[in-house]
Amino acid sequence: MIQTCQTHPYMGQKPGTSGLRKPIKVFTQKDYLENFVQSIFDCLDVPYAATLVLGGDGRFYNREAIQIILRIAAGNRVSRVIVGQSGLFSTPAVSLQIRKRKATGGIILSASHNPGGPEGDFGIKFNTANGGPAPESLTESIYARTQKIERYYTVVPANHIDIDTPGSYQLEDTTIEVIDPIDDYVYLMESLFDFERIHTLFRNGFRMHFDAMHAITGPYAHAIFERKLGAPEDTVIHGIPLADFGGGHPDPNLTYAAGLVRQINRPEGGDFGAASDGDGDRNMILGHGCFVSPSDSLAILTANARRIPAYQEGLLGVARSMPTSRAVDRVAQYLGIPCYETPTGWKFFGNLLDAGRITLCGEESFGTGSDHVREKDGLWAVLFWLNLIAVRRQSVSEILKEHWLQYGRDVYTRHDYEAVDQAGAETLMAQLRERFDALTGQNIEGHKITNADDFAYTDPIDGSCVSGQGIQLHFNEEDARIVYRLSGTGTHGATLRVYIERMESSKKRILGNAQTQLADLIALADTVAGIKTHTGRDKPDVIT
């Protein structure tokens, strides 16, 4: 039944920040998915000895893609494929299964927070045996392979495996095991956090709303918050995963989860709000009348880690991506633990976690995680906050305020200009790069640029280097920074991200609105880079 099919390379199958993401219409072209999957197998040492974990966030084309991948796996005589029931797995749950089963790796079908449905996006990424995203060296090899591919292996006839029923199936030499995608994950969470204490919190009337955004975390959230922790039945909203995410944009931020924000801010709206994204690795944390920026969240979790069962021995170290605010650096310094600054992309945390250099890590893009898996983990972050609230018996806003009063506040914002003209965005970046020397030492509108650079990183474990990871303007005299980057996850044109932060320690100003506090630097970011000129936009699409 194994058949060799001739094929031709597609240009541009280059993974970005997190796997290959393209509009669904690109992915469904003849042999497009087949080429990429075969290229993954061609880069595995011995594909026939492999055990793989396979699942996705349930978006449009997920089920068809699972069947195609199973046939290619069988065509390559892969030993075993573990599939989430109905083809579903959250990204952190895949990471957990790879580690638990000592698998060779896993294939995750998701375009994360990008919209789904027939007009939306699809994505695929490969995770390695540590459970984490493939490093750059491997994604480059997979890409190189896609550019030369001439054949792939599959099985005919195209029999469908019953992925809706847990059990063991055989496709040629390949054993396919369909498993419940939730149980092991819930068990892991129970081992990390004080569920009894959180249960008591809910029993005493604590009100929470979790917005699953019609994406993958719905079933996990019902199981954990409502069934395990005793939260009322309406705690999880938009809890049914839909192929088009209900027409929404499953990105847990103030713009795309605005309904949740309004809900929590109503007089009787509840004490705590949280949301996760398409594949369950991102999180947004809200208190009544307050938003916790992901950068502050990482700093607060770090400062309070010893209050949580899994981290009561303390942390080995922490890491943040470059554009994430420096709030966690201040906590790490106070605790006397190392703090690493990595490029954007969870894959850069993998070596530090594996080497035991860090325990927690996080990014401004709503990602937070720890060494319990090798992916960021949305529900983990929500449970951490719940455990913390239960221990400290304080509201989210009280915890946030106390944190700022102790450490100072890195007032922070990110402005996104989405789907702008690619050439214009690249020109903006190129012109900034050419002017580093001229900008350094300049005083513009009362702000002195102490130095300008393009972030480069050498991995302290394997010595691998990457450069061109984002332009930083440092204003050391006012402890401020502006960062410009082009996103590596968009699928239309370019997305320019501008990150702006300044340390504020004056008690009078510490609680102010970030957009107001940073208005001068926001204007300066445009003056220096010519954002309006190059993008043709006079305001950002998303402000975080």
Ligand code: G16
């Ligand atoms: C991915 C990566 C993250 C990254 C984020 C945004 O997240 O895993 O590490 O911070 O994209 O990247 P960019 O700024 O390049 O768009 P996800 O949740 O989309 O997989």
